Amino acid sequence: MSDFDHTTKGLKVLRTGVRITIQDLGRFGYAGHGLSQGGAMDLQAHCWANRLLNNPVNQPTLEITIGMASFCAECDLMLAITGADMQAELDGEPIGNWRSFAMRRGQILRFKPAEKGMRAYLATKSGFQAAPVLGSCSTVERNRLGTVLREGDVLSAQACDHEAAAHVPAKYVPDYPDAIELRVIESYQAVQFSSDELAKFYQEDYRVTPDSDRMGVRLEGGPITPPSGGVISEGIALGAIQIPPDGQPIILLNDRQTLGGYPKLGVVARVDLPKLCQARPATRIRFAPISIEHARQEWSEFCDYFSI
Amino acid sequence: MMGMKVNWTPVSETSLMLYFGDEIDVKQAPLIGEVARRIKAEYQEVCEVTASYTSILVQVHSPRIKLEEFGDGLLDMISRSVIAEKSEGKLIELPVYYHSDVGPDLEMVARSNGLTVAEVIAIHAGRDYTVCAIGFAPGFAFLADVDARIATPRHERPRAKVVTGSVGIADRQTAVYPMDTPGGWQLIGRCPEPLYNPDQVPLSPFGVGDRVRFVPVERADYIERGGHV
Numbered sequence: 434m435s436d437f438d439h440t441t442k443g444l445k446v447l448r449t450g451v452r453i454t455i456q457d458l459g460r461f462g463y464a465g466h467g468l469s470q471g472g473a474m475d476l477q478a479h480c481w482a483n484r485l486l487n488n489p490v491n492q493p494t495l496e497i498t499i500g501m502a503s504f505c506a507e508c509d510l511m512l513a514i515t516g517a518d519m520q521a522e523l524d525g526e527p528i529g530n531w532r533s534f535a536m537r538r539g540q541i542l543r544f545k546p547a548e549k550g551m552r553a554y555l556a557t558k559s560g561f562q563a564a565p566v567l568g569s570c571s572t573v574e575r576n577r578l579g580t581v582l583r584e585g586d587v588l589s590a591q592a593c594d595h596e597a598a599a600h601v602p603a604k605y606v607p608d609y610p611d612a613i614e615l616r617v618i619e620s621y622q623a624v625q626f627s628s629d630e631l632a633k634f635y636q637e638d639y640r641v642t643p644d645s646d647r648m649g650v651r652l653e654g655g656p657i658t659p660p661s662g663g664v665i666s667e668g669i670a671l672g673a674i675q676i677p678p679d680g681q682p683i684i685l686l687n688d689r690q691t692l693g694g695y696p697k698l699g700v701v702a703r704v705d706l707p708k709l710c711q712a713r714p715a716t717r718i719r720f721a722p723i724s725i726e727h728a729r730q731e732w733s734e735f736c737d738y739f740s741i
Numbered sequence: 742m743m744g745m746k747v748n749w750t751p752v753s754e755t756s757l758m759l760y761f762g763d764e765i766d767v768k769q770a771p772l773i774g775e776v777a778r779r780i781k782a783e784y785q786e787v788c789e790v791t792a793s794y795t796s797i798l799v800q801v802h803s804p805r806i807k808l809e810e811f812g813d814g815l816l817d818m819i820s821r822s823v824i825a826e827k828s829e830g831k832l833i834e835l836p837v838y839y840h841s842d843v844g845p846d847l848e849m850v851a852r853s854n855g856l857t858v859a860e861v862i863a864i865h866a867g868r869d870y871t872v873c874a875i876g877f878a879p880g881f882a883f884l885a886d887v888d889a890r891i892a893t894p895r896h897e898r899p900r901a902k903v904v905t906g907s908v909g910i911a912d913r914q915t916a917v918y919p920m921d922t923p924g925g926w927q928l929i930g931r932c933p934e935p936l937y938n939p940d941q942v943p944l945s946p947f948g949v950g951d952r953v954r955f956v957p958v959e960r961a962d963y964i965e966r967g968g969h970v
Binding site for chain 1: 750751752754756758763765777781788789790791792793794795796797798803804805808874875876877878879881883920922937939940943944945947948
């Protein structure tokens with residue numbers, strides 16, 4: 434999946450750490466063919482990274498999972514980092530997070546393992562020059578689309594004069610705590626769950642399990658008995674909460690399969706997905722109901738703010 | 742569309758589900774497929790349409806769109822549309838090399854159903870199937886109905902890798918794996934034609950409601966068409 438022209442100039446990958454993929458807002462219009470939407474898992478961090486550089490919000494960013502990645506600049510660049518704090522250093526000097534910074538040709542950018550959160554986003558002024566496929570640069574490994582970066586890859590980026598660094602105002606910088614609440618729009622088969630099971634779902638403390646990935650976050654806690662009778666396979670929306678026969682909820686995310694036949698309680702509010710996507714294994718999760726109108730209003734404000 | 746009971750229900754901030762009844766009816770697939778194509782073609786505010794056996798998930802771009810009005814508008818469009826009751830999707834013919842070299846479960850499917858391998862092949866290739874849903878993997882079309890005489894349950898433990906082109910049976914459904922994936926279906930042959938290519942339009946030949954006919958081919962023909970053994 435890595436097909437770079439090694440004569441281009443830009444940002445060279447020295448170490449990939451666990452995984453680095455190219456992501457944008459996602460690939461839409463192909464679910465009918467079975468393609469996953471992909472896109473940045475933490476949309477809030479992705480959007481801020483672009484905003485710090487005055488980029489359009491759909492410019493591709495690098496999604497750095499867990500950390501331990503390093504890069505070398507082959508020309509002068511303006512970059513921005515957001516998301517999980519991986520204590521980035523430029524030639525050994527800490528540079529902070531949720532901010533833009535200049536990186537001069539020859540400098541080395543290093544990320545340590547994230548202490549909080551799962552994913553950091555690295556943007557460059559004018560965006561990395563990745564070729565879109567089907568309207569998007571997003572990487573979905575299970576669909577063999579996009580790019581999982583390898584050591585030695587050079588991300589073509591536009592050399593640019595240095596600008597004043599910008600940072601995200603402190604009040605907008607999210608913390609990624611080890612206990613979070615997710616608000617749920619009840620839909621799909623919610624009315625088929627017994628009221629006792631639904632009540633249990635909202636009272637229970639769940640934990641994120643390690644076998645969570647871009648397809649979905651698997652939780653562990655008091656099992657919820659799904660309604661009997663099964664569900665005819667149907668389209669799965671982003672954030673859908675699926676209850677398989679073992680009663681342990683799975684929240685389906687960007688690289689989810691397009692169809693599924695397990696009962697679903699509803700979907701997690703879009704504006705709450707960034708904190709879920711940053712939740713590390715063992716993070717405690719509680720659920721609370723939200724009306725669809727309230728959730729729509731908050732998502733609408735998010736979209737307006739970032740011009741989505 | 743006479744005689745079709747359709748309703749819609751909100752799913753998320755930006756998506757809703759159209760339900761076309763609560764029982765699988767293969768004859769309904771062409772209608773659902775046609776409605777899905779119309780929604781995609783005629784509504785600019787729609788970014789994603791996922792049709793399945795009895796439903797269509799519709800996602801709009803913007804949370805500023807009021808789902809109440811939009812959902813009612815879709816029902817209105819469906820009720821006004823003249824979609825022939827007997828409409829059929831396009832016919833797609835797929836060559837298949839049925840052999841245990843490429844279909845490791847062919848003999849088991851025959852044995853467990855008390856048939857010869859030749860009978861299994863004749864029955865599998867002896868009827869047209871309807872695309873009822875597309876999902877699981879890109880271009881993976883769920884085809885129904887498989888003749889009850891060769892219906893065979895999935896493997897209890899899925900294979901870690903099913904090779905691209907493999908033709909499988911799971912109960913009364915059949916499908917061709919468009920790419921290497923894990924999978925639990927009973928494999929009886931292989932199709933040499935590529936069924937998922939992100940670099941071409943359309944990405945895959947299938948749409949919900951289309952019909953698929955499997956045409957048995959000999960080994961030499963299969964290899965000539967690009968198949969591997």
